[in-house]
Amino acid sequence: MSSSVDILVPNLPESVTDATVAVWHKKSGDNIQQDDILLEIETDKIMLEVPAPNTGVLISILAPEGSIVISGQILGKIELTYDIPAEKDNAHTISKHQQASFMSIASKNIFTTNQDNEFHNVCSPSVRKLIAEHDLKNINIQGSGTKGRITHKDVEAHIIPPKQTLQESTQKTFENIQTNTKIQKSCDNRTTTRVTMNRLRQKIAERLVAVTNNTAMLTTFNEVNMQPIITIKNKYKELFQKNYGIKLGFMSFYVKAVLEGLRNFPEINASIDGEEIVYYNYFDINIAVSTPRGLITPVLRNVDTLSIADIEKDIKSLAEKGRNGKLTLEELSGGNFTITNGGVFGSLISTPIINPPQSAILGMHAIKDRPVSSNGQVVVLPMMYLALSYDHRLIDGKDSVRFLVYIKELLEDPIRLLLKI
Structure with a gap:
């Protein structure tokens, strides 16, 4: 006896009308375990994994890679099989665990009792087989699938690839x-x-052109002596990591400085909506993250309530999710101001482009030893250029310069960040 179930496009976010089938991880005729990741679909904001709704055989793919799909559309079909033998003379029915074991053996996914017990509830037989093949039983693998189940990608992240020429x-x-x-x-x-340009790249291109056409964007520059922050990092980095389990980076100082800047310059923590100016009474800051699909800007919410350790942990989490395509729409939506750090790629100076509908963006750059004048003498200091791009329709030139100078002063005297002065 057999029947089939449909593989459906999940409900897309409210602001997304359609999506593109990016990649199928299975092919027609493959044995499928429930919750195996069958395919990924791409929107202009996030990648969505589509898990198998049931165990069976993938009998058809109705939306091949590159297809444009909408919520609820049928992507393919899985044939459900009920071919477990049972002897009429046997007085005992086959337990669910025995049925699962039989189907596992039938699909050639055979495991030892210890392996099966260890991973039975957190991943599919095919994933357990991959774990066994690469001797990863003693590795703590975090599941990213439905209900925390371990997927093929989670296991593959722990597999050391052979060296290639x-x-x-x-x-x-x-x-x-x-x-x-x-x-x-x-x-x-x-x-x-x-x-073919991916959806995220298409959206980035669209938004960049819109910013150029719809804002009066200007950029003001300054430079900051990073020696005080470097001294603090070197002095407390080991103690900080021991206490909080996270490295002390530069970005938490940047975020704290921007927070104080937004408090003191409310027109920068604002946006234009038609003929009205919207002033935000909260502080959500976007952090630009580079991913294989393009640049994304996940949001740190309510930064005024976060400690430096909280900021470092949240930034690390968002960056990892971004690189692995695990960010949610909520984590990518909103934000009042953006910080982008081209310095991690070696950029010495640049003109960042505003992230609409925001009114400004701060660009950080590479820290380089440069000769500068200090107290009438030429000294070599670790200097970094700052760049503030802003919408001149809302922000006057004097306010943008004052904001950037204020950020510079806070970074050069970071104790003020702790004292909030």
Whole structure:
């Protein structure tokens, strides 16, 4: 006896009308365990994993990679099989655990009793097999799937890949780029490669053009001596990590300085809505994070209630989620002001672009030893350029300069951040 169930597009966020099927992790004819990740769909904000609703066989894929889909649309079908044998003369019925064991053996996913007991409730047989093959039984693997279940990706993150030669690595990268691309050749072997722009990149392009067309954006610059913060970091980094379990970075100081700046310059913690100015009485700050799909800006909520340790932990969590495609729509929505740090990539100075509908964005850059004048003498200090891009429709030039100077003064005298003066 057999029947089938539909694989459906999950309910998309309210602001998202459709999505693109990014990748199928299974192919037609594969044995499927309930909660296995079948495919990922991409919106202009987040990637959504679609788990298997039941155990069975994937019998059809109705929306191949690249398809545009909407909420509730059928993506494929799973055939449910009930082929567990039972002897008529047996007075005892087969228990659910025995049925599960039989189906596991039937699909060639055989485990020892200890392995099965250890992972039975947190991952599928195929995932347990992967754990056993790579001897990861003693590793604490955090599950990112439905109800905290461990997925293939979670296990693969702990697998050390074999070393590749530079040639093999380059060839593999080129082969990956060729997926979903169109290569046009000419008679002299000169080629071009066309790659479909992902949804996030499309949205970024759209928003950047909109900012350029719809705001009067200007940028003001300054520089800051980072030696005081570097001294604090070097003095307390080991004690800080011991007490809080997180490294003390620069970003928490930047966030604290911006918080005090927004308190003192309310027009920067505001936005334009039609013919009205909206002043925010709370402090939600976006932190720009680079991901394989593009730049995203998750939000630190209610920064005025967070300690430096809280900020460091939240930033690390958001950055990891961003790189792994695990951020939720709520974590990406809203925010009153954005901080972007191009210095982590070596940028010496740049002009950041406003994150609409916000009115300003602060750009941090690489810290470099430079000769500067101090008390009539030339000394070498670790200096960093600051860049504040702002919407001149709302923020006057004098206020933008005063805000940036205030940030500079706080960073050069970080004790003021603790005293809030």
